[in-house]
Amino acid sequence: MRERYGSIAIWDRFFCEFARFTLLLHIQENNMLGSKKSEALLANIRNGLPMSRREKxxxxxxxxxxxxxxxxxxxxxxxxxxxxxxxxxxxxxxSIGLIESTAWLIGSVLSASAIGFSVQVSHFIGANDFVKARQVFRHAYICEIILSLFLLAIGVAIHASLPIWLGGDAAIAGNSSSYFFVFSLTIPFLMLFHLSCDMLKCTGNMQLASAMSVLLCVLDVGFNYVFIYLFGLGVIGAALGTAMAYICTSLPVTWMTTCRNKILALKLDTIPFHWVWDYVIKSAKISFPIAVQSILMSGAQIVSTLIVAPLGNIAIAANSFAITAESLCYMPGYGIGDAATTLVGQTYGAARKDLCTSFARMTVGLGMLVMAFMGAVMYVFAPEMIGLLSPVEAIRTLGTTVLRIEAFAEPFFAASIVVYSICVGAGDTLRPAIMNLISMWCVRLTLAAWLARDYGLKGVWTAMAIELTFRGSLFLYRLFRGNWLKGLAEKPAVETLQTT
Structure with missing residues (x-):
């Protein structure tokens, strides 16, 4: 027993050192890159000034x-x-892997509902209309608070039955239910954290959002260690640790966004707040396709869980760990996608069509390059990545195999992530949502159900790799065809100033 907990302590110290390293890296990166330079370049976009390729x-x-x-x-x-x-x-x-897809479903609904507001904020900032940007900002917080409380109530109501609905064994249903109950209570804080960070990104302040995410990770390590091992709470301890981390970071980042941001600070308003239904209606038009997509995509993940569940607890755990490990490789794509959404949103709001197209193509190329490299890293170090998550040999072997299958699809996964982010920045959400849904439901799930019968979890992940390649190709076609920019009129005498 002492040897076991000694190895856990070593493992825990490793992640603590990683979190400390990322925090120091952020500070160094902030000093090297400088947020003031980014602010100046973003101001050039809003003011119609030329930008060289190097500046872009x-x-x-x-x-x-x-x-x-x-x-x-x-x-x-x-x-x-x-x-x-x-x-x-x-x-x-x-027990955690069983309800993970449902937790992602709730998070994705919150994210989708916020996008409709954040896109409008980004467009108004690009058009130099900061007053309207702050008005939309206020509407976003009011609507998101109401939605998060509604989702909290649903989560609490279904937490006991959810593991049974998902086909989990009786041996894991209790822990799954408890984990999901704690997660449900955390939903309002999760909403505050991510909405505040999204609004910061709209203004181009990626640095503060990054710093808060690092802090969230550091606190999560500490709280998890306390609740899981020192208090001996196991699975429930993991849920409590994450909840405490969100509570301790969501409140300060909300304060910094609403009170300290140079563009969105509410104290900058000199006129009384009035409710404007047009902002809510426009947000709904942008968000609804994303919300439906998020629900159906997360529903597809739940169906995928149902496909995996009969394969046994080893397959469920290996699938969950492989998804978590793969996230380390595709999250850089989402990071570049965030930058693409900000840049496309502001250039779209500024009506700079050529600059908008240029940013779109450059971000997609960078995303595919980075994730191709990450895919190679994942292929080589798959055993170590799964090994950090589980000491069970059967889980490690199966997880390694499926990760290596997925590695080959990473560049096309990047294309789908970044192009989708570009479309969101332009307010083009309906067709990309349809493309995602067709790809997921008609290609991935159909293939997964068929291949799982003969090849088990390896068949499920083979279907995933094929589908991601197909989806990436669809999005690249939409990018270069240019329909996502339909309706954007070029400002006269702006892009003619562009330099090469």
Whole structure:
């Protein structure tokens, strides 16, 4: 027993050192890149000034690096949760893996509802109309608070039955139910954290959002260690640790966004707040396709869980760990996607069509390059990545195999992530949502159900790799065809100033 907990302590110190390193890296990165340079370049976009190719690339990198760090540290939080619980055994791991897709469903609904507001904020900032940007900002917080409380009530109501609905064994249903109950109570704080960070990104302040994500990861490590091992709460301890981390970070980042931001601080308003239904209606038009997509995509993940569940607890745990480990590789793509959404949103609001197209193509190329490299890293180090999450040999072997299958699809996964982010920045959400749904339901799930019968979890992940390649190709076609920019009129005498 002493040897076991000694190895856990070593593992825990490793992640603590990683979190400390990422925080120091963020500070160094902030000093090197400088948020003031990014602010100046973003101001050039709003003011119709020319930008060279070097300046555009510099701005993309300046916005992408902190956003990548934020995405990676967010995934590390789930990686840490899964790894700490993984050392408690296969049943504990399966209890979290069973309800993980449902938790992602709730998070994706919150995210989708916020996008409709954040896109409008980004467009108004690009048009130099900061007053309207703050008005939309106020509407966003009011609507999101109401939605998060509604989702909290639903989560609490279904937490006891959910593991049974998902086909989980009786041995893991209790822990799954308790984990989901604690998660449900955390939903309002999760909403505050991510909405505040999204609004910061709209203004181009990726640095603060990144720093808060690093802090979230550090606190998650500490609280998890206390609740899981010192208090001996196991799976429930992992849920409580994550909840405390969100509570301790969501409140300060909300204050910094609403009170300290140079563009969105509410104290800058000199006119009384009035409710404007047009902002809500426009948000709904943008968000509804994303919300439906998020529900059906997460529903597809739940169906995928149902396909995996009959394969046994080893397959459930290996699938959950592989998903978590793969997240470390595709989160840089989401980081670049965040930068693309900000840049496309502001250039779209500024009506700079050529600059908007240029940023779109450059971010997609960078995303595919980075994730191709990450795919190679994942292929080589798959045994070590799964090994950090579980000491069970059967889980490690199966997880390694499916990760290596997925590695080949990473560049096309990047294309789908970044192009989708570009479309969101332009307010083009309906067709990309349809493309995602067709690809997921008609290609991935059909293939997964067929291949799982003969090849088990390896068949499920083969279907995933094929589908991601297909989806990436569809999005690349939409990008270069240019329909996502339909309706945007070029400002006269703006892009003619562009230099090469």
């Amino acid at each position: 690339l510099s701005l993309i990198i300046n916005l992408s690096i902190p956003s990548m760090l934020a995405q990676l540290t967010t995934v590390m939080m789930f990686f840490i949760d899964a790894g700490m619980v993984g050392h408690l055994g296969a049943e504990a791991s399966a």
